[in-house]
Each structure stands twice: as structure tokens, then as C-alpha cells.
Amino acid sequence: MIDRRLFDFPGIKPRVVMIAVLMLIQSLMIIIQARALSVAVVGLWNQQALATIVVPTAIFAVSFMCRHAITVAQNRVFYPFVEKTTGDMRERLMTKLFRLGPSIVEKTGTGNMVTMALEGIDKVQTYLMLIIIKIMDMGITPWVILIYIAFLQWKEAIFLLIIYPVIILFMIILGLAAQSKADRQYEGYTRLSNNFVDTLRGLGTLKQLGLSKKYAGNVYQVSEDYRKETMSTLRIAMTSTFALDFFTTLSVAVVAVFLGFDLMDGKILLLPALTILTLAPDYFLPVRNFANDYHATLNGKNALQAVLDVLEVPETKDRDELKTFTWDENASIKFDDVSLTYDEAKKPTLSHISFDVHGFRKVGIIGASGSGKSTLINLIGGFLTPDKPDHISLNGQKLPHLSQEQWQFNSIYIPQSPYLFHATLRENVSFYQPHATLQTVETACEKAGLTDWIKTLPDGLETMIGEGSRGVSGGQAQRIALARAFLDDKRRVLLFDEPTAHLDIETEAALKEDMLPLLDNRLVFFATHRLHWINQMDYVLVMDHGKLVEQGTPAELAAHEGPYTRLRAEMGGLHALD
Ligand SMILES: Nc1ncnc2c1ncn2[C@@H]1O[C@H](COP(=O)(O)OP(=O)(O)OP(=O)(O)O)[C@@H](O)[C@H]1O
Known part of the structure; x- marks a missing residue:
């Protein structure tokens, strides 16, 4: 009937005491009202002089009004608290x-x-x-x-x-x-x-x-x-x-x-x-x-x-274990035997993942569908928490997870379908940098290859996009995400989760050209099915059924028969842009 957690609400107890006091007074008013009414009625029954009935009738009227005024007062005491x-x-x-x-x-x-x-x-x-x-x-x-x-x-x-x-x-x-x-x-x-x-x-x-x-x-x-x-x-x-x-x-x-x-x-x-x-x-x-x-x-x-x-759902704790942090050419990220099990899953989705990456490198993550690429990207992005703490370290500091504010200030996440807010194109681009000048936003859009499209828009950069507004194609949405990354030069970690997965070959080829400059001088994790991207990577992680089955530079991996070469052979049909 009553949820006990209700009594934990701040400010409820003094109000309950006040209501109790008011209620006691109200109960007394009810008794006085009944008594006075009965005295008046009995007086009439006994045919007493009318003058003797005036006082009990007045007491009745006053107590009656007090009783109802107290109901109003109770609501007045309680309503602001409830609101x-x-x-x-x-x-x-x-x-x-x-x-x-x-x-x-x-x-x-x-x-x-x-x-x-x-x-x-x-x-x-x-x-x-x-x-x-x-x-x-x-x-x-x-x-x-x-x-x-x-x-x-x-x-x-x-x-x-x-x-x-x-x-x-x-x-x-x-x-x-x-x-x-x-x-x-x-x-x-x-x-x-x-x-x-x-x-x-x-x-x-x-x-x-x-x-x-x-x-x-x-x-x-x-x-x-x-x-x-x-x-x-x-x-x-x-x-x-x-x-x-x-x-x-x-x-x-x-x-x-x-x-x-x-x-x-x-x-x-x-x-x-x-x-x-x-x-x-x-x-x-x-x-x-x-x-x-x-x-x-x-x-x-x-x-x-x-x-x-x-x-009451528990939140990720210790988000500030990592103090001031900037990813630069000397920085390092290390996974040492990291596993991850989703809530309600029976066995780990990622198991025993270990790798060590330094400085500005482009790391490709490849594997068949369901092998755990997105899960790994989400773990690196700090959206998921590993099963055990202290198996991930940044610059040698062991951390419980990567949901560290300082790490997240350094990274930009670009998924398959970047989310566009119901706002102007300019606001969408300057999402991580709300105070960016018009000039810098225009430059970022230029680098992301958006300028020609913007010229065709009725209000240019001020055109409303996102849900309930102008439609945007998959390729354009990706370019907007790229423009966000170009605009924010301080974030030196890029996490791509199959950014071109549902684009056609021509759009992907055009986008790739604009995307490549963005990957320089950054740490990039790039999960993809499209193996032509691997040629642009410095290092490759090959996933299979949640395990990291092979890692190395593309040349090293290509030099011998193994999971990488098998995957390339299986996905040969997708090499159109090689
Ligand atoms: N929220 C979730 N809860 C439970 N299991 C999940 C969840 N998300 C993904 N999985 C499971 O984890 C495994 C790996 O999925 P993930 O999306 O990481 O693979 P992927 O390699 O990125 O696949 P794809 O290339 O098809 O996107 C799959 O078996 C999937 O069913």
C-alpha cells in the first residue's frame, strides 16, 4: 500500500509531523462539532428557549468551518512538498x-x-x-x-x-x-x-x-x-x-x-x-x-x-580515477587479459583480450559478424565495464574501466548511424564544441566534404536537421560526424564502429577520401567488415567468437597463413576498393 522508500524523501518527516498535528486538531473539531450539534438538537427536543441554542449552533458552525479549513491547510502544507x-x-x-x-x-x-x-x-x-x-x-x-x-x-x-x-x-x-x-x-x-x-x-x-x-x-x-x-x-x-x-x-x-x-x-x-x-x-x-x-x-x-x-540502478563508479590526461604520441593503452560478460549472458562475450598500443596509431578491428568488434569498441569507449577491474591501463595506470571522464574528453565515437539531434546543421557539427566560430565550423564542413551539399540547403548551415526536420542521407550523416571530429582537434582518440557499413561503394569511396586525413596524428580504433580499410591501418586486431585470435601489422599478418588471411579470403568479394 505504501512504498517504504517514500520515507527517504528529503523533507517528508517534518511534514508528516505537521499533518499529524493538524489531523489531531481536526479530530477534536469533529468531536466538538458533533457535540455542539447534539446539544442544539437536544435543546430543541426539550423545547428550550431559542437563545440557549444559539451558542451551541455557533460552536457547531465554527468547528465545522475549522474542520474543513484544516483539510485545506493539510493540502497546502503537503502540496509544495509533493510538487x-x-x-x-x-x-x-x-x-x-x-x-x-x-x-x-x-x-x-x-x-x-x-x-x-x-x-x-x-x-x-x-x-x-x-x-x-x-x-x-x-x-x-x-x-x-x-x-x-x-x-x-x-x-x-x-x-x-x-x-x-x-x-x-x-x-x-x-x-x-x-x-x-x-x-x-x-x-x-x-x-x-x-x-x-x-x-x-x-x-x-x-x-x-x-x-x-x-x-x-x-x-x-x-x-x-x-x-x-x-x-x-x-x-x-x-x-x-x-x-x-x-x-x-x-x-x-x-x-x-x-x-x-x-x-x-x-x-x-x-x-x-x-x-x-x-x-x-x-x-x-x-x-x-x-x-x-x-x-x-x-x-x-x-x-x-x-x-x-x-x-536505484547502480552507476559506474570511480569515473575520476584518471586525473588530467591527454592522448599524445607518448601515451599508451594496454588491455591485459580483459573479459566482458553482458548482464544476463551465460558466458563472456569478450574473453582474455590483451593488446598494447602506443601513440598515434591506426588500429583496425576485424572479424566475422558477432565476433565482438562493437563490444570491444564500446569497452574502449567506456560504455561497458569489464568483468574485473585493473586489467586495463592508460599510461601505466591501472583502471577499473574506461568510463573515465578524462579519457572520454579525449575521444570521439563514430558509429554506423551517427545520431543527429533535432537542431541546426551548425549546432549538430559543433556538438562537442558549442562555442566554435562560424569560420571554424565552415572549415570543418569543408574538410568533411559537406560544402557542396550545404550550398543546396535553403538556410545553409542554419537548416534544421534531425528527427522531425529535413532528412539526411547515411553518407551525409557520416560526413556530419566527421565534421564534428575535424572541428574538435583536441580529441585525439577516434573510435569508429563500422562507419561505412551501410553505405554504397561509391559513397564509401568518396567518404574514405575525406576521412583519411582525419586519421593522421590520432589514435584510431576502427572496427570494420570492409577489409579495404585494413590497408590504411598500422595494426590489426583479429576477433573470432569474442577472442583476439591474431594481432600485428597488416604486412606481418599477411605474411603467414592464419585467421587474418583466412578472413581476407572469405571476404574477398568485399575488396572492391582495394
Ligand atoms: N546488449 C547485449 N546484451 C547481450 N549480448 C549482446 C549485447 N550486444 C551484443 N551482444 C552479443 O555479443 C556478441 C558480439 O556482438 P557484437 O555486436 O560486439 O559483434 P560484432 O562483431 O560487432 O558484430 P557485427 O559485425 O554483426 O556488428 C553477439 O553474440 C551479440 O549477440
């Missing part, structure tokens, strides 16, 4: 996502992440606003009322005391049924979000395969399932509200009957009897209020759990 907490949570979630990188988004699903960060946090807001106040109301108000009733007539107090846990038990049973429905509903919601984003992303492929209609049907089916799950949760929620209302009303009626008998037997006077009868509905009110909002809190609880689960 700040959920605002901070949204910010922390975004920061955490940036720190964790794409793996967490892949695992949780893009659609789910988007809905979690937007709607999910709103649901958490509703949850926080309702849950604390309602639960505290259940924990304080009925007991203050009960003590007062016991003071007036112990028999009715005992009946109310016994019936309360029965109602709570009943609520728990219905609540558990609603919880499992709500869990399924939340799963359905997650599935729907991911399915929708997935369909949008794959729209091109689906259209090409003529499957878009079938997939639209799929999205419809998932949303129908979600609707049904929502309706069935609501049905349980409504049934439980109805059942609770029925039982509490029945309990009040039983109290009324007891009081009626006691009155007839002369065991109680009219004033205490009427006070008890007026207080009985207020005794049950907190439970009824809680049950009414239970469904909304369930959704919020699930959303809170999902957000807190992401916030």
Missing part, C-alpha cells in the same frame, strides 16, 4: 538516464521511458498527495473519535473497535485483487507505450514489407487489451467502494439500534446517544475516503516503483 519532490524526481530521472546511457533505455523500452518521465511522474504526484494524508487520516481520526465514544458509552465503542479491523481486512482482500489487476494494467500500459514507439520507428520497414496494416491492427489489439485491463481494475475498485459503503452504513445502523435499545432501557441519555450517532459516520469516513482513492493510488504506486527502480 518539489516530483519535480526533483523528474530531473533526477533524466540525469540518471544520461549517466546510465542507452543500455537502460534499451532494457526498459523507449516508449515506457517517455511515458514514465511524463505521465508516470504525474501519477506519482497524485499518489504522494493522496497516500500520506489518507493513511494518516485512517491512523489518527478514528482512534480519537473512538476514545471519546468509549468515554461516553463503552459498549458502542467496543462494537466499533471490533468492526474496524473486519472492514480493514475486507478492504485488504479487495485491495489485493485490485493490486494484481493494477499490476497487469501497468504492464499493459508499458507494453502499449513500447509497442507504439516500436511501430512508429519501424514504420519504414513495415510499409516496405506491406505489413503496416497488420501492425496497426497489432497496436489496436494491445490498446484494446489495455482498455479491458483498465475496465476490470475499475470494476474491482467500484465494487470495493460499494461494498465498503454498504458495510460502514450497516455498522452505523447497528450502532443506532444499540443506542435505541439503551435509550429505551434508560441506560443512556439522549445527548450522549445523539453525539455517538453523529460521530459514528465520521469514525468510518477515513476508510471510505481511502477506498475511494485507492485505484488512483495503485497506479501511482506502480509508477513510483518503476521510477525508483531506475533511480
Whole structure:
């Protein structure tokens, strides 16, 4: 019902104490209100002078207003806290996502992440606003009322005391049924979000395969399932509200009957009897209020759990082990028996990798598909953490991983499809160097071979590109990535992960020409299937099933029969640019 992690939120405890104090005062107001009303009614019943009724009526009016003013005050005390907490949570979630990188988004699903960060946090807001106040109301108000009733007539107090846990038990049973429905509903919601984003992303492929209609049907089916799950949760929620209302009303009626008998037997006077009868509905009110909002809190609880689960994912530690560092001709990187196992994978994807590279060298990484080239590049880029620390060293310093800020300031990563942000072409190019002058951006674009294309654009460098804007071809996207690298001369480590894999031969040949000058005076790791690149490399790492099976200069490797020569023979058809 209540997530314990809630009490770790900064600032929650003093607020809970304040709410408790307000609630105690409110309970007293409820008692004063009931008492004053009963005094007035009994006065009328006894046909007393109207003047004697004015004071209790006024007390009733004041306590009634105070009671409701305190409800407003409780919300006023709590709302700023809830708003700040959920605002901070949204910010922390975004920061955490940036720190964790794409793996967490892949695992949780893009659609789910988007809905979690937007709607999910709103649901958490509703949850926080309702849950604390309602639960505290259940924990304080009925007991203050009960003590007062016991003071007036112990028999009715005992009946109310016994019936309360029965109602709570009943609520728990219905609540558990609603919880499992709500869990399924939340799963359905997650599935729907991911399915929708997935369909949008794959729209091109689906259209090409003529499957878009079938997939639209799929999205419809998932949303129908979600609707049904929502309706069935609501049905349980409504049934439980109805059942609770029925039982509490029945309990009040039983109290009324007891009081009626006691009155007839002369065991109680009219004033205490009427006070008890007026207080009985207020005794049950907190439970009824809680049950009414239970469904909304369930959704919020699930959303809170999902957000807190992401916030609690451990981050890579020790990112600042490497102090000031610049890659230059004397620098070195050493892998000494490095292995890497993906989470949930049964065996290591990379095993026993050892190599030692110094200064400005171009290192080709080759191997069949699935041999671990991208994984090795990601490990070098610091996006993945090796199984054991201290097997990688930079300039002789052993490091737990390469997710070192100082190392990452030195490197530029260029994947198969570089990501283009929804921004101008100029902003996309000056991504690593936001303060670069127009002149330097133009020079970088010139070196990357973008100038002719830019001339054809309506707003030149100021043209918006990226999602939701002008389309950019695969070759142009690669050139933009190159321009980023040309612009940032300080980053002397380049990590290429099959940058030309999905370009046609002509585009690749033209791009290669512009790319080669960039590779000079840098440390380059270049994972590729296209073996013609190997001629430009100084050193080659040959991967096979996650192992580094051969390494050396291209000439050394070509000089004898081995994995390298076999790979070249197998991929002979791809030597078009040799
Ligand atoms: N996130 C992941 N979780 C678990 N296993 C993964 C993950 N990413 C890759 N793998 C597995 O690791 C192995 C190596 O994959 P990797 O992408 O590094 O190979 P590759 O040589 O770059 O292949 P390709 O040339 O086809 O891109 C594959 O068996 C792949 O299924």
C-alpha cells in the first residue's frame, strides 16, 4: 500500500509531523462539532428557549468551518512538498538516464521511458498527495473519535473497535485483487507505450514489407487489451467502494439500534446517544475516503516503483580515477587479459583480450559478424565495464574501466548511424564544441566534404536537421560526424564502429577520401567488415567468437597463413576498393 522508500524523501518527516498535528486538531473539531450539534438538537427536543441554542449552533458552525479549513491547510502544507519532490524526481530521472546511457533505455523500452518521465511522474504526484494524508487520516481520526465514544458509552465503542479491523481486512482482500489487476494494467500500459514507439520507428520497414496494416491492427489489439485491463481494475475498485459503503452504513445502523435499545432501557441519555450517532459516520469516513482513492493510488504506486527502480540502478563508479590526461604520441593503452560478460549472458562475450598500443596509431578491428568488434569498441569507449577491474591501463595506470571522464574528453565515437539531434546543421557539427566560430565550423564542413551539399540547403548551415526536420542521407550523416571530429582537434582518440557499413561503394569511396586525413596524428580504433580499410591501418586486431585470435601489422599478418588471411579470403568479394 505504501512504498517504504517514500520515507527517504528529503523533507517528508517534518511534514508528516505537521499533518499529524493538524489531523489531531481536526479530530477534536469533529468531536466538538458533533457535540455542539447534539446539544442544539437536544435543546430543541426539550423545547428550550431559542437563545440557549444559539451558542451551541455557533460552536457547531465554527468547528465545522475549522474542520474543513484544516483539510485545506493539510493540502497546502503537503502540496509544495509533493510538487518539489516530483519535480526533483523528474530531473533526477533524466540525469540518471544520461549517466546510465542507452543500455537502460534499451532494457526498459523507449516508449515506457517517455511515458514514465511524463505521465508516470504525474501519477506519482497524485499518489504522494493522496497516500500520506489518507493513511494518516485512517491512523489518527478514528482512534480519537473512538476514545471519546468509549468515554461516553463503552459498549458502542467496543462494537466499533471490533468492526474496524473486519472492514480493514475486507478492504485488504479487495485491495489485493485490485493490486494484481493494477499490476497487469501497468504492464499493459508499458507494453502499449513500447509497442507504439516500436511501430512508429519501424514504420519504414513495415510499409516496405506491406505489413503496416497488420501492425496497426497489432497496436489496436494491445490498446484494446489495455482498455479491458483498465475496465476490470475499475470494476474491482467500484465494487470495493460499494461494498465498503454498504458495510460502514450497516455498522452505523447497528450502532443506532444499540443506542435505541439503551435509550429505551434508560441506560443512556439522549445527548450522549445523539453525539455517538453523529460521530459514528465520521469514525468510518477515513476508510471510505481511502477506498475511494485507492485505484488512483495503485497506479501511482506502480509508477513510483518503476521510477525508483531506475533511480536505484547502480552507476559506474570511480569515473575520476584518471586525473588530467591527454592522448599524445607518448601515451599508451594496454588491455591485459580483459573479459566482458553482458548482464544476463551465460558466458563472456569478450574473453582474455590483451593488446598494447602506443601513440598515434591506426588500429583496425576485424572479424566475422558477432565476433565482438562493437563490444570491444564500446569497452574502449567506456560504455561497458569489464568483468574485473585493473586489467586495463592508460599510461601505466591501472583502471577499473574506461568510463573515465578524462579519457572520454579525449575521444570521439563514430558509429554506423551517427545520431543527429533535432537542431541546426551548425549546432549538430559543433556538438562537442558549442562555442566554435562560424569560420571554424565552415572549415570543418569543408574538410568533411559537406560544402557542396550545404550550398543546396535553403538556410545553409542554419537548416534544421534531425528527427522531425529535413532528412539526411547515411553518407551525409557520416560526413556530419566527421565534421564534428575535424572541428574538435583536441580529441585525439577516434573510435569508429563500422562507419561505412551501410553505405554504397561509391559513397564509401568518396567518404574514405575525406576521412583519411582525419586519421593522421590520432589514435584510431576502427572496427570494420570492409577489409579495404585494413590497408590504411598500422595494426590489426583479429576477433573470432569474442577472442583476439591474431594481432600485428597488416604486412606481418599477411605474411603467414592464419585467421587474418583466412578472413581476407572469405571476404574477398568485399575488396572492391582495394
Ligand atoms: N546488449 C547485449 N546484451 C547481450 N549480448 C549482446 C549485447 N550486444 C551484443 N551482444 C552479443 O555479443 C556478441 C558480439 O556482438 P557484437 O555486436 O560486439 O559483434 P560484432 O562483431 O560487432 O558484430 P557485427 O559485425 O554483426 O556488428 C553477439 O553474440 C551479440 O549477440
